[in-house]
Amino acid sequence: MNYISTRNKNLKITPCQAILQGISEDGGLFLPEKIPTLKETFHQLVSMDYKDLAFTIMKYFFTDFEEKELRNCIEKAYDDKFDTPFIAPVVKKSDVYFLELFHGPTLAFKDMALSILPHLLTTALNQQKSNKEILILTATSGDTGKAALEGFSNIDSIKIMVFYPQKGVSEIQKRQMITHEGDNTRVIGIEGNFDDAQSGVKKLFHDPKLREKLEQNNILLSSANSINIGRLVPQIVYYFHGYLSLLKNDEIHFGENINVVVPTGNFGNILAAYYAKKMGLPIHKLICASNENNVLTDFFQRGEYNINRPFKMTISPSMDILISSNLERLLFEISGGNDLLTQKLISSLQSKGTYTITKSMKEKLEDFYGEFAQEKEVYESISKFFQNTGYVMDPHTAVAYQVYKKYQGETKDNTKTLIASTASPFKFGKSVGKALGLKLAEDDFEMLSEISEVAKLEIPKNIEELKNKKILHPFSCTKEQMQEMVKDFMKA
Numbered sequence: 001m002n003y004i005s006t007r008n009k010n011l012k013i014t015p016c017q018a019i020l021q022g023i024s025e026d027g028g029l030f031l032p033e034k035i036p037t038l039k040e041t042f043h044q045l046v047s048m049d050y051k052d053l054a055f056t057i058m059k060y061f062f063t064d065f066e067e068k069e070l071r072n073c074i075e076k077a078y079d080d081k082f083d084t085p086f087i088a089p090v091v092k093k094s095d096v097y098f099l100e101l102f103h104g105p106t107l108a109f110k111d112m113a114l115s116i117l118p119h120l121l122t123t124a125l126n127q128q129k130s131n132k133e134i135l136i137l138t139a140t141s142g143d144t145g146k147a148a149l150e151g152f153s154n155i156d157s158i159k160i161m162v163f164y165p166q167k168g169v170s171e172i173q174k175r176q177m178i179t180h181e182g183d184n185t186r187v188i189g190i191e192g193n194f195d196d197a198q199s200g201v202k203k204l205f206h207d208p209k210l211r212e213k214l215e216q217n218n219i220l221l222s223s224a225n226s227i228n229i230g231r232l233v234p235q236i237v238y239y240f241h242g243y244l245s246l247l248k249n250d251e252i253h254f255g256e257n258i259n260v261v262v263p264t265g266n267f268g269n270i271l272a273a274y275y276a277k278k279m280g281l282p283i284h285k286l287i288c289a290s291n292e293n294n295v296l297t298d299f300f301q302r303g304e305y306n307i308n309r310p311f312k313m314t315i316s317p318s319m320d321i322l323i324s325s326n327l328e329r330l331l332f333e334i335s336g337g338n339d340l341l342t343q344k345l346i347s348s349l350q351s352k353g354t355y356t357i358t359k360s361m362k363e364k365l366e367d368f369y370g371e372f373a374q375e376k377e378v379y380e381s382i383s384k385f386f387q388n389t390g391y392v393m394d395p396h397t398a399v400a401y402q403v404y405k406k407y408q409g410e411t412k413d414n415t416k417t418l419i420a421s422t423a424s425p426f427k428f429g430k431s432v433g434k435a436l437g438l439k440l441a442e443d444d445f446e447m448l449s450e451i452s453e454v455a456k457l458e459i460p461k462n463i464e465e466l467k468n469k470k471i472l473h474p475f476s477c478t479k480e481q482m483q484e485m486v487k488d489f490m491k492a
């Protein structure tokens with residue numbers, strides 16, 4: 001399997017190289033030359049546990065890993081750092097199924113891929129017989145940062161830097177990051193929003209002077225964001241796992257279609273579901289749920305992507321994104337692998353902040369449905385759903401549920417539906433508390449015990465401990481200072 005760039009399909013590299021590089025030199029994203037179709041039958045898949053399933057899916061993508069190497073990565077990733085042997089349990093509530101992706105160490109779906117990416121990277125490094133060190137640059141709107149720190153801490157030959165919007169993450173998300181221990185880590189709050197952090201990181205990747213300097217010091221840059229294909233492929237696995245769990249529990253029959261709803265920000269998670277569908281997972285609609293930063297809703301409804309609008313800070317901060325990086329991979333797909341057209345659209349986004357796709361591209365979006373939820377609706381959704389079921393959704397999952405209700409109302413489609421439940425409600429104490437009508441406290445931490453009481457859920461230990469942890473990363477910078485921060489960290 002070769003990997004090509006969305007901006008140059010003649011550039012062909014191996015899976016190991018794609019994982020190590022993270023992003024293509026031409027600014028494009030790597031993707032497999034062809035999305036593979038699964039040869040195994042669902043009767044074969046249904047008896048597999050998460051690890052065997054992960055191997056079965058990932059072997060199609062990471063073809064230059066020996067079986068032993070890939071199994072070893074999987075073994076180290078999906079162990080007791082997850083609080084359940086099911087890794088990602090499916091929970092039925094009311095008329096939907098929640099695929100709970102927050103049972104890992106940082107309580108967000110990012111753990112699903114970031115517990116394996118470090119092992120994929122080090123295996124790829126060994127395979128290339130490289131003696132280089134890797135510097136991972138990460139932009140986060142709240143969840144990726146901590147999951148990446150957790151995954152990459154204290155790994156030999158790897159250093160990791162995380163840039164987060166100082167005012168754009170929840171208090172608990174911020175605490176999780178700035179108290180993180182690990183000699184090879186650095187966390188920096190930037191004065192700006194997630195788009196500034198992500199664009200800044202991409203700029204660093206393509207800064208010739210920085211690259212030269214790093215090269216002289218034998219350092220390779222890579223990424224822990226879903227722009228790295230090594231982050232995206234492991235995310236395909238859990239959609240199969242979700243479907244198979246429904247099969248195992250006799251909720252659906254073999255071959256039955258389901259809908260999948262994904263609260264969407266950087267477009268990686270829903271793209272993984274799209275790849276799963278292309279591989280053969282019976283998905284009817286991919287429902288792309290946005291918050292008030294509804295660029296993707298307009299894209300799916302009108303074929304126009306336009307970031308010339310205010311950036312809103314919402315109670316679902318991980319989705320506060322206007323430039324959804326992974327959409328570029330979808331553009332490449334729906335243009336029939338037209339790298340020049342993809343490049344043209346992205347250039348227009350960079351220069352004018354907008355592009356419109358062609359009619360034939362728009363026609364290929366029929367697998368998708370896009371809608372958004374307003375803040376008021378998100379609060380109401382958490383509250384009503386709790387009253388009806390006793391189940392507490394985090395604000396991101398609530399965006400997904402609200403959009404699903406709009407979809408159902410509009411289409412009357414009663415296909416069974418799996419909602420990607422992306423984070424624990426405990427990460428967003430104040431907003432969840434407000435939605436549940438609890439007595440409001442000054443900070444997220446003071447809300448935790450109240451939420452725990454009404455939701456009848458234990459406060460996750462990792463969160464409870466945070467309040468008294470020492471702040472180890474007091475750093476901040478402007479987006480213009482990001483490069484300096486990298487140089488500083490390299491000297492440390």
Ligand SMILES: N[C@@H](CCOP(=O)(O)O)C(=O)O
Pocket residue numbers: 139140141142143144145224225226227265266268269318319
């Ligand atoms: N929602 C993310 C933003 C980065 O997305 P990624 O999937 O590309 O890592 C976050 O929580 O940081």
